[in-house]
Amino acid sequence: MLDHLSLQVADVEAAVAFYTRVFAPCGIRESMRIDVPGGPVVGLSGPDGMPRLWFGPMEGPGNRPVHLALTAPSREVVDEVFAAARDAGTEILHEPRLWPEYHSGYYGAFFRDPDGNNVEAVHHTWA
DSSP states (O other), X not given: OEEEXXXXXXXXXXXXXXXXXXXXXXXXXXXXXXXXXXEEEEEEEOTTOOEEEEEEEOSBXXXXXXXXXXXXXXXXXXXXXXXXXXXXXXXXXXXXXXXXTTOTTEEEEEEEOTTSOEEEEEEEOOO
């Protein structure tokens, strides 16, 4: 069910250094880094290599919404989740599409939950 979780932090490099050092015995390591305005977004993975814990810069002073991604069994289900979110009147962040900056088969839709968190439905197609 849980695909990945992203936390907005004051210092991305410090957070990444902390988690990779403290959780090294669990096999936690940096597996992906994407440069975005405001600083890097860094994905940490366990032994399977899939980035499931992400750190990014805060959106604004004191504004730290959680990003929660839930796995969908197909692209069609991502579309259905998106339609239900839209019909519920929630704020849409990104309509369903491919996100090749993550990987070629990454298909996701993003919207806000009632508390302002960035929620995503995502499906992975692996080549």
